[in-house]
Amino acid sequence: MVFRGQVLALGNDDIAPIHSPTSGTISSISKNKFNFYSGKYFGVIVIKSDGRDAWGHRVFRKNYKDISINTFIKLIYDHGIIGLGGSGFLSSKKIEFSIGKVHTLLINAAESEPYVQSDDCLMQNFYKEIAEGCQIIACILKIESVVIAIEDDKKLAFIKIKNAIKSFPNFKIRKIKNKYPSGSSKQLIKTLFNKEVPLGKRSISLGILIFNVSTIFYIKRAILNSEPLIERIITLSDAQLLYQKNVLVRIGTPISYILSKFNIKNSSIILGGPITGFIIDDLNFPILKTTSSILKFKSDFVENLLELPCIRCTACSKACPMRLLPEQLYFYSKSFDHEKSKRYHINECIECGVCEQVCPSNIPLLTYFKKEKLELKKLEFQNDMSKKFKKLFMLRQRRVHASGLINENIIYSNNVIKEKRNDSIRHKVCESNSFLNSQHIMKIKLESAINRAKLKRNIK
Numbered sequence: 004m005v006f007r008g009q010v011l012a013l014g015n016d017d018i019a020p021i022h023s024p025t026s027g028t029i030s031s032i033s034k035n036k037f038n039f040y041s042g043k044y045f046g047v048i049v050i051k052s053d054g055r056d057a058w059g060h061r062v063f064r065k066n067y068k069d070i071s072i073n074t075f076i077k078l079i080y081d082h083g084i085i086g087l088g089g090s091g092f093l094s095s096k097k098i099e100f101s102i103g104k105v106h107t108l109l110i111n112a113a114e115s116e117p118y119v120q121s122d123d124c125l126m127q128n129f130y131k132e133i134a135e136g137c138q139i140i141a142c143i144l145k146i147e148s149v150v151i152a153i154e155d156d157k158k159l160a161f162i163k164i165k166n167a168i169k170s171f172p173n174f175k176i177r178k179i180k181n182k183y184p185s186g187s188s189k190q191l192i193k194t195l196f197n198k199e200v201p202l203g204k205r206s207i208s209l210g211i212l213i214f215n216v217s218t219i220f221y222i223k224r225a226i227l228n229s230e231p232l233i234e235r236i237i238t239l240s241d242a243q244l245l246y247q248k249n250v251l252v253r254i255g256t257p258i259s260y261i262l263s264k265f266n267i268k269n270s271s272i273i274l275g276g277p278i279t280g281f282i283i284d285d286l287n288f289p290i291l292k293t294t295s296s297i298l299k300f301k302s303d304f305v306e307n308l309l310e311l312p313c314i315r316c317t318a319c320s321k322a323c324p325m326r327l328l329p330e331q332l333y334f335y336s337k338s339f340d341h342e343k344s345k346r347y348h349i350n351e352c353i354e355c356g357v358c359e360q361v362c363p364s365n366i367p368l369l370t371y372f373k374k375e376k377l378e379l380k381k382l383e384f385q386n387d388m389s390k391k392f393k394k395l396f397m398l399r400q401r402r403v404h405a406s407g408l409i410n411e412n413i414i415y416s417n418n419v420i421k422e423k424r425n426d427s428i429r430h431k432v433c434e435s436n437s438f439l440n441s442q443h444i445m446k447i448k449l450e451s452a453i454n455r456a457k458l459k460r461n462i463k
C-alpha cells in the first residue's frame with residue numbers, strides 16, 4: 004500500500020528519489036528495456052491506483068526564512084526536484100555548488116523547443132507561486148538580483164509575471180527573441196549579459212544561478228507545500244498544429260493512456276520536442292520528470308529520414324551555436340574514438356540538435372552525441388572508481404604494515420582461493436608502528452612466499 008507522494012525509490016548522488024504519483028498498491032516491480040537511445044534497462048514499478056489519491060504525511064510551512072541552507076538543500080533533494088528544462092540535473096546539487104558564489108538568479112522561462120507550450124501555460128496559471136519560488140531561493144542563498152527571461156511571444160505570461168513581481172525591487176523581467184535555441188542556458192547568458200560561460204565551466208563560475216521556470220515552481224511546492232515532483236504540465240500537439248493542448252499529468256502515466264484520453268489514433272510519437280525529442284515505439288513508455296511534450300507526426304516522417312553518408316558539406320559546423328565541429332564529432336563518436344571526441348569538446352554540446360536539422364544526409368547527429376556523452380560518463384566513472392580502489396588498497400597496505408602484522412593465510416585448494424585466519428603464521432614485521440624500509444619489506448615478502456609455498460605443499 005502506498006500513498007501519493009510517498010518515496011518509492013531512494014536516490015543517490017546522481018538520481019533524485021522517486022515518489023508515488025497516487026495512492027494504491029504496488030502490483031509489480033520489474034526491469035524493462037524501452038526503445039531509448041541509451042538502450043538502458045529501467046526499473047519499472049507498477050501501481051494499481053485505489054482511486055482515492057490519498058496523500059501521505061505532509062508538513063506545510065508558512066515561513067521559509069528560518070530554514071538553513073543545509074535543510075533547504077535536503078528538502079529539495081528529498082522531494083525529488085530535478086532540472087525540468089531537460090537537463091534532469093539534481094537541483095539540490097546545483098544549489099550546493101552555488102553557495103556563496105552567485106549574485107544573480109536567472110529564471111529561464113524561454114520554451115525549450117518549437118511546439119512546446121508547457122512553461123507558457125504554467126506561467127499563465129501559477130505566476131504567484133513562481134514569484135514565491137524565486138523569492139525563496141533569493142532569500143536563502145542571499146542573492147542580490149533575480150532576472151526572469153521570457154520570449155517575446157508569451158504576452159499574457161509576461162503581463163502576469165510582471166504583476167506578480169512588482170513589489171520586489173530586486174526582480175527584473177526581460178524579453179528575449181523567440182528563436183531556437185535561445186532557451187539554452189549558455190545562449191541565454193550571452194543574450195542577456197553578453198558574457199560567455201568559459202569552456203568546461205558552468206554559469207555559476209560567472210556568479211549566475213540558472214533555473215528553468217518549472218523547476219522554480221516545484222521548488223516552491225516542495226518547500227512550502229511538502230509536495231514532491233510527481234506531476235507536470237506537458238504539451239500535446241501534432242506536427243500540423245491542428246490541435247495543441249497543455250495537460251497536467253502524473254509522472255509515470257503511460258503515453259498510451261494519455262493518447263486514448265484524447266482520442267489520438269496515430270501511433271507515431273516523439274517524446275519531447277521535435278528537435279531534441281526521441282521517437283518511441285512502445286506506447287507504454289511513461290511520462291518522465293524531464294518530459295515536456297508529446298508530439299504526434301505522420302508515419303512517413305521516419306521513412307524520409309533514411310541516414311546517408313556524410314558528404315562533408317560543413318552545414319552542421321556553420322549552424323552550431325556552440326561553434327563546435329559536429330561532422331568531426333560524428334566521425335569520432337561513430338568510431339568510439341573517445342579521446343578525440345573529448346578533445347573536440349563534445350561535452351560542450353548543448354544538445355540543441357540544430358546540426359541534425361540542417362544535415363542534408365539525415366544523420367541523427369544528436370543521437371550519436373548523446374550516446375558518446377553517456378559513454379564518456381561511464382568511462383569517467385570507471386576511472387574514478389579504479390582510482391578510489393587503488394587509494395583504498397594503498398591505505399590498507401600502509402595500515403597493515405604500520406600495525407606490524409601481515410596475515411599470510413591464503414590457502415590454495417581446487418583452484419579456489421580461500422582466506423582463512425591462521426594466527427600461527429603471523430609475522431611480526433616491526434617492533435614499532437613506523438613504516439618499514441624497502442629492504443625490510445623485501446625480506447618479509449620473501450619469508451611470506453616461502454611460508455605460503457610450505458603451506459601449499461602440506462595441503463597437497
Ligand code: SF4
Pocket residue numbers: 322323324325326327328329351352353354355356357358359368369372
Ligand atoms: S547539437 Fe549539434 S548544433 Fe547543437 S551544440 Fe551540439 S553539435 Fe552544436
Ligand code: SF4
Pocket residue numbers: 312313314315316317318319320329330333358361362363364365366
Ligand atoms: S551537415 Fe551532415 S553531411 Fe554535412 S558535414 Fe555535417 S554531418 Fe556531414
